[in-house]
Amino acid sequence: MKITEIKVLVSCPGRNFVTLKIITDEGVYGLGDATVNGREMAVVAYLEEHLVPCLINRDPQQIEDIWQYLYKGAYWRRGPITMAAIAAIDMALWDIKGKVAGLPVYQLLGGKSRNGIMAYGHANGETLEETLHNLGKFIEQGYKAVRLQCAIPGLAGTYGTLEGKKDYFELQGNRPLPPEQPWSTSKYMNFIPELFKQAREQYGYDIQLVHDVHSRLTPIESAQLGKLLEPYNLMFLEDASPADNQEGYKVIRSHTTIPLAIGEIFNTVWDAKDLIVNQSIDYLRTAITHGGGITPMVKMANFADMYHVRMAPHGAPDLSPICHAAHAHFNLWVPNFGVQEFIGFGTEKLNSVFSHPLSFDNGYIRLEDKPGLGVEYNEEEAAKLTYKRSYLPVSRLEDGTLWYW
Numbered sequence: 001m002k003i004t005e006i007k008v009l010v011s012c013p014g015r016n017f018v019t020l021k022i023i024t025d026e027g028v029y030g031l032g033d034a035t036v037n038g039r040e041m042a043v044v045a046y047l048e049e050h051l052v053p054c055l056i057n058r059d060p061q062q063i064e065d066i067w068q069y070l071y072k073g074a075y076w077r078r079g080p081i082t083m084a085a086i087a088a089i090d091m092a093l094w095d096i097k098g099k100v101a102g103l104p105v106y107q108l109l110g111g112k113s114r115n116g117i118m119a120y121g122h123a124n125g126e127t128l129e130e131t132l133h134n135l136g137k138f139i140e141q142g143y144k145a146v147r148l149q150c151a152i153p154g155l156a157g158t159y160g161t162l163e164g165k166k167d168y169f170e171l172q173g174n175r176p177l178p179p180e181q182p183w184s185t186s187k188y189m190n191f192i193p194e195l196f197k198q199a200r201e202q203y204g205y206d207i208q209l210v211h212d213v214h215s216r217l218t219p220i221e222s223a224q225l226g227k228l229l230e231p232y233n234l235m236f237l238e239d240a241s242p243a244d245n246q247e248g249y250k251v252i253r254s255h256t257t258i259p260l261a262i263g264e265i266f267n268t269v270w271d272a273k274d275l276i277v278n279q280s281i282d283y284l285r286t287a288i289t290h291g292g293g294i295t296p297m298v299k300m301a302n303f304a305d306m307y308h309v310r311m312a313p314h315g316a317p318d319l320s321p322i323c324h325a326a327h328a329h330f331n332l333w334v335p336n337f338g339v340q341e342f343i344g345f346g347t348e349k350l351n352s353v354f355s356h357p358l359s360f361d362n363g364y365i366r367l368e369d370k371p372g373l374g375v376e377y378n379e380e381e382a383a384k385l386t387y388k389r390s391y392l393p394v395s396r397l398e399d400g401t402l403w404y405w
């Protein structure tokens, strides 16, 4: 079997997605997600100019050798652009292997370790009341875990809220330049504990709650927040502090028992190694698209398992249904599974381009058995929805200092 053609397909069904299609001489093809939010065209160039020429005529069944060739052979290794490009190729090769074998990818990884994939939904609001009302709606839908994000009084626009838009796609797909959003750590720290105090008073402790700090705090501020939230028994606090400084997590860990999750911007196991070995974290959030593909995610998970770290893959709206499907196969297999972030199945426009094998019932994601990843991509519909540059916001403190968004 040989790779005869590779297409790099960009479409904007509400927001930009980069999809890789690897076609073989036996007519079997595979799909991969190469989307890096706000930097999509950099990945397109890396794939088209630097990787695709090396792959034509290769045997697509040599998944491991191709991954090693693209990673070690690159010399300029790691980074979000490189690893998303490699990830898309890796996903597509696993898709092909499953189709050739007539098996869903999770069977090739080792079969089911669970029947359903526990998901956490996003309850957010412009006010504390709206956020708690939305939490109630997720509980009614049977969610076992929910993320709470709320606009901070006095700040215009806070991460994790819709800022008046109808959905994440409208929010993320219409930023012709990076919007600048104000941030105040003190306003945030004075507000968030009250959100979780009232959530527990109103809904009790059965529902598992998570919160995403989005890397806004210094390590000692994260420790302070962790201690303030301990009475509310969160499942985890995500991205408490930027993980460029992995040592910082020793500071957080030494002050609070709140479980810590991190990893959505990680792109190799090296980004997480010290955090795992030092047992500074409890959940690893790396996504298959940003982490280099299924091949390295399996290795990361096995390494993390040695240190009781569970996998909680990133599941944001800027990952395509191909990645979400790949996560479902991975999550069905991975022994040290924690939880899967789930933002729903998107809009009609998104589903006119991507069809996927996923369903949701009573708090769990289910995966329909189909060979490979089980996703289809409608090139004709996709071609009608052309790329539209859109950025992630940037954040500034109230004195104008540039801060982590």
Ligand code: CS2
Binding pocket: 037, 212, 214, 264, 314, 315, 316, 317, 318, 341, 392
């Ligand atoms: C967030 C992401 O889902 C999450 O946990 O951190 O939505 C993140 O903001 C986006 O992936 C950025 O593109």
Ligand code: MG
Binding pocket: 212, 214, 238, 239, 264
């Ligand atoms: Mg996050």
